[in-house]
Amino acid sequence: MKFMKNKQRHSQICAGLLLILGFAFAINYSYYTKAAASERGNMSLSIFSEALPPEEKPLMVDRASLGQLKNLVQPNKYTARYTIKNESPDALLIQIKAVETANKIIFESGAATFEKPSDHLSSVIEPGQSLRVNITIDLSNIPPEQHLIGKVQIIDQKNDILLASTPIHLMNSNMNTTTTQANEEHHHHEGGSK
Amino acid sequence: MNTWKRPAGYILGILLFFAPFAYYQKGLNFLLNTNVAAEIHTFCLRIPLQELLTGTAPKILSVAGVSLILLIGSSFLIGPFFCRHLCASGALPEYLSKLVPNRFKVNWQKAVPPVPIRYGFLIGYLMTPFVAGTIACSICNYSFLQWLIIGSVQQDIGVLSSTAIITSLLWLILFGIFAKGGRAYCSYLCPVGAVQSAIHSIGARLGFTYKLRYIPKSCVNCGKCVRICPMGALSQESTGIHYTIHNCLTCRQCEGVCPRKAIMFGQGEPGWVVQKNFPQPAPNKILEEIK
Numbered sequence: 001m002k003f004m005k006n007k008q009r010h011s012q013i014c015a016g017l018l019l020i021l022g023f024a025f026a027i028n029y030s031y032y033t034k035a036a037a038s039e040r041g042n043m044s045l046s047i048f049s050e051a052l053p054p055e056e057k058p059l060m061v062d063r064a065s066l067g068q069l070k071n072l073v074q075p076n077k078y079t080a081r082y083t084i085k086n087e088s089p090d091a092l093l094i095q096i097k098a099v100e101t102a103n104k105i106i107f108e109s110g111a112a113t114f115e116k117p118s119d120h121l122s123s124v125i126e127p128g129q130s131l132r133v134n135i136t137i138d139l140s141n142i143p144p145e146q147h148l149i150g151k152v153q154i155i156d157q158k159n160d161i162l163l164a165s166t167p168i169h170l171m172n173s174n175m176n177t178t179t180t181q182a183n184e185e186h187h188h189h190e191g192g193s194k
Numbered sequence: 195m196n197t198w199k200r201p202a203g204y205i206l207g208i209l210l211f212f213a214p215f216a217y218y219q220k221g222l223n224f225l226l227n228t229n230v231a232a233e234i235h236t237f238c239l240r241i242p243l244q245e246l247l248t249g250t251a252p253k254i255l256s257v258a259g260v261s262l263i264l265l266i267g268s269s270f271l272i273g274p275f276f277c278r279h280l281c282a283s284g285a286l287p288e289y290l291s292k293l294v295p296n297r298f299k300v301n302w303q304k305a306v307p308p309v310p311i312r313y314g315f316l317i318g319y320l321m322t323p324f325v326a327g328t329i330a331c332s333i334c335n336y337s338f339l340q341w342l343i344i345g346s347v348q349q350d351i352g353v354l355s356s357t358a359i360i361t362s363l364l365w366l367i368l369f370g371i372f373a374k375g376g377r378a379y380c381s382y383l384c385p386v387g388a389v390q391s392a393i394h395s396i397g398a399r400l401g402f403t404y405k406l407r408y409i410p411k412s413c414v415n416c417g418k419c420v421r422i423c424p425m426g427a428l429s430q431e432s433t434g435i436h437y438t439i440h441n442c443l444t445c446r447q448c449e450g451v452c453p454r455k456a457i458m459f460g461q462g463e464p465g466w467v468v469q470k471n472f473p474q475p476a477p478n479k480i481l482e483e484i485k
Contacts, residue, residue, distance in 0.1 A: 021310075077354075111231040112340065
């Protein structure tokens with residue numbers, strides 16, 4: 001009887017510990033997800049009127065933001081979410097296209113289909129509504145000294161006016177930090193020898 | 195239960211919920227006059243569970259609202275129907291694991307009891323929007339299956355994030371192909387399955403609902419049901435076959451394999467009570483008799 005009670009108590013303690021383990025895994029994974037979210041770019045812009053000069057906001061692609069697993073499995077594919085809001089009073093028929101690109105840049109929006117996504121996309125945005133576009137950028141074979149890797153242009157298809165342009169810049173904040181540190185050390189060393 | 199019915203159901207699940215087909219979302223869009231994207235994300239059953247707590251619950255007459263009501267109602271009346279018949283994301287690793295020899299597989303559910311982890315994870319999952327942020331998308335094996343379907347045609351898997359890589363490794367490899375039954379991911383880390391099982395455990399107490407029923411006097415404790423259960427919900431003990439309803443998807447494979455019809459799916463008393471003077475695990479002689 002006592003053995004049975006001890007066994008029951010033991011299994012209850014084990015169950016309690018496993019419950020905490022499951023709970024802790026979910027919470028910790030939540031923090032990890034938050035940290036890993038930076039490996040995906042995020043960019044939003046608003047279109048107010050065709051009369052205004054085109055907005056030019058850069059998209060920074062930082063290689064250092066990619067997590068270790070991502071670096072191991074798929075280091076040359078970067079994705080960013082691009083949100084375009086129509087703040088004008090009229091519906092906009094737009095075309096999004098990649099220009100001056102060093103590598104492949106493709107756009108996807110809405111439900112996925114068997115059709116392969118391409119480097120241009122057309123859509124209508126109703127007044128006050130937003131269009132969400134996923135941009136996939138191929139980062140393979142880009143020399144480290146190259147910074148501008150392409151541009152995303154949003155064009156009004158009705159009259160071929162450029163509404164907005166997003167230059168895509170590639171950087172590696174880790175390398176910049178290392179270079180800066182190395183330069184600082186070099187200057188410090190030079191200063192000491194004087 | 196015929197062996198073709200389960201795979202046919204999962205193929206139907208792909209046609210109903212996954213892009214580019216998503217006939218369920220398209221049909222509901224038509225009926226409800228809504229305009230949600232016809233793909234797996236708009237059918238997500240995980241986010242509405244969190245939204246019930248965060249106060250942003252979906253409208254009843256929306257794709258998410260109707261799906262949630264169907265999920266809760268079916269779980270109460272007939273058990274985890276979605277897991278059992280339609281969830282292709284849960285089924286894929288189960289079927290793939292059948293291709294791997296048993297000596298390469300880990301019996302996770304026997305090594306680590308799934309129920310406390312399953313419900314601990316569920317509580318944690320529901321709490322994540324209040325902590326660092328939701329993990330609904332980072333543990334999403336639904337979207338990974340959608341990528342696999344579309345990627346297999348486009349011959350491009352698309353862009354994977356670090357969390358998607360972790361999820362796919364757990365879901366498809368560690369807790370999938372190399373796990374006994376192939377459903378360790380469902381056992382430990384699926385909040386939708388956990389909610390359905392919890393609701394089913396309440397519904398199963400009532401006589402008119404459908405559940406797995408056990409007839410101890412017919413059981414010879416041969417253990418066939420235990421070996422075939424992909425979730426590890428059955429265990430063979432000296433007091434009889436022990437059933438953990440909180441980790442059961444009512445796939446009814448145990449019912450199909452039982453030579454004495456000691457396990458049946460239907461209405462009435464569940465019958466899963468501890469037996470006195472129960473036959474010890476059947477010796478080979480009894481097994482031969484059964485054969």
